[in-house]
Amino acid sequence: MKKITIAIDGHSSCGKSTMAKSLAKTLNYIYVDTGAMYRAVTLYALRAGLMDAETKHINAEGLKAQMDKVDITFTHDEAGRMLTVLGGEIVEQEIREMTVSNCVSPIAALPFVREHLVALQQKMGLEGGIVMDGRDIGTVVFPNADLKVFVTASAEVRAQRRLLELQGKGDTTTTFADVLKNVEERDYIDSHREVSPLRKADDALLLDNSNLTIPQQNELLLKWAMDCINA
Ligand code: DC
Numbered sequence: 001m002k003k004i005t006i007a008i009d010g011h012s013s014c015g016k017s018t019m020a021k022s023l024a025k026t027l028n029y030i031y032v033d034t035g036a037m038y039r040a041v042t043l044y045a046l047r048a049g050l051m052d053a054e055t056k057h058i059n060a061e062g063l064k065a066q067m068d069k070v071d072i073t074f075t076h077d078e079a080g081r082m083l084t085v086l087g088g089e090i091v092e093q094e095i096r097e098m099t100v101s102n103c104v105s106p107i108a109a110l111p112f113v114r115e116h117l118v119a120l121q122q123k124m125g126l127e128g129g130i131v132m133d134g135r136d137i138g139t140v141v142f143p144n145a146d147l148k149v150f151v152t153a154s155a156e157v158r159a160q161r162r163l164l165e166l167q168g169k170g171d172t173t174t175t176f177a178d179v180l181k182n183v184e185e186r187d188y189i190d191s192h193r194e195v196s197p198l199r200k201a202d203d204a205l206l207l208d209n210s211n212l213t214i215p216q217q218n219e220l221l222l223k224w225a226m227d228c229i230n231a
Contacts, residue, residue: 003029003129004229005144007137009198010151012186013158015209015217019151020133021082022218023225027131032074032124034134034141036084037117038108039095040072044086045107046099053099056106064112072120098166098174101182105189108135114195135190138201147228148204149221157210159183 006029008020017033024031041063045051048066050059073085083092094100107113114136121141125132132141138148153161159180166174190198200206205224209217 002229003127004146004225005125005128005142006131006147006149006225006228007142007145007201007204008131008133008149008151009135009138009200009204010149010207011153011155011158011183011198012190013162013183014151014153015161015214016133016151018214019209019217019221020131022214023221024131025080026218026222027129027225030124030130031082032121032130032132033082033084034117034121034132034137035104036074036082036092036095037072037120038113039100039104040084040086040091041070041113041117042100042104042107043091043095044070046103051103051107053103056103058106058110060110060112063110067112067116070116093169096169098171098178098182101186105186105193109189109193109195111195135198136196138204139199140196143201147225148201149207149224150200150204151207151209153208153210155180155183155187 006023008016010016021031045058045063046053050063051057071087075083075085075090077083083090084095085091118141121132124130125142134141138145159176162183163174163176163179207217207220
């Protein structure tokens with residue numbers, strides 16, 4: 001069976017990762033969560049004192065000088081769940097916390113950060129047989145991807161899903177309003193930034209999952225992938 005390249009882009013918290021992971025597992029493909037890579041750079045900047053979490057001020061020159069030291073890899077636990085590794089340390093939990101979520105968009109808007117991560121992502125996809133999710137996969141990373149999907153859902157539905165996820169991890173302080181604000185802010189920054197703004201590639205298929213269950217969206221995506229593999 002031919003091994004294709006699948007690009008999945010879309011808004012934050014719309015379930016892209018869930019469906020991309022499920023598809024990669026079914027097809028036995030590599031899965032790459034590029035959002036985790038931008039989050040890992042953000043965590044690095046915060047820890048190194050190169051970004052202020054309150055003011056969001058970034059020491060861009062300092063970060064640029066250290067980009068080669070930002071070592072991002074992936075591993076997985078016994079259950080097969082993918083874990084992000086920064087400089088040898090598993091940081092999967094830290095990169096999902098609100099501090100990083102609130103700081104990641106300005107980091108992802110820095111051209112040198114994008115150049116660095118896009119080059120890494122393109123290397124990961126050289127062999128095909130990959131499902132990559134992000135914001136610019138179909139437009140910048142793999143403009144010739146065999147299958148491009150653009151996923152979306154309403155901001156309220158996405159905020160509710162993210163809140164449940166945080167609560168499931170024991171967060172009792174974050175409110176629906178906090179998460180909705182974060183989702184809306186990130187939508188705005190992600191689609192208005194100068195470098196690689198979030199947009200649907202002309203040849204991407206649109207998947208609005210506001211009213212779809214996870215099994216329904218997985219089924220639809222698998223059908224599109226199989227149609228593409230068998231074409
Ligand atoms: O998918 P996510 O919420 O984990 O992504 C985190 C941030 O990284 C989000 O604000 C958008 C940004 N991002 C990006 O600019 N390009 C990508 N390919 C992936 C994520």
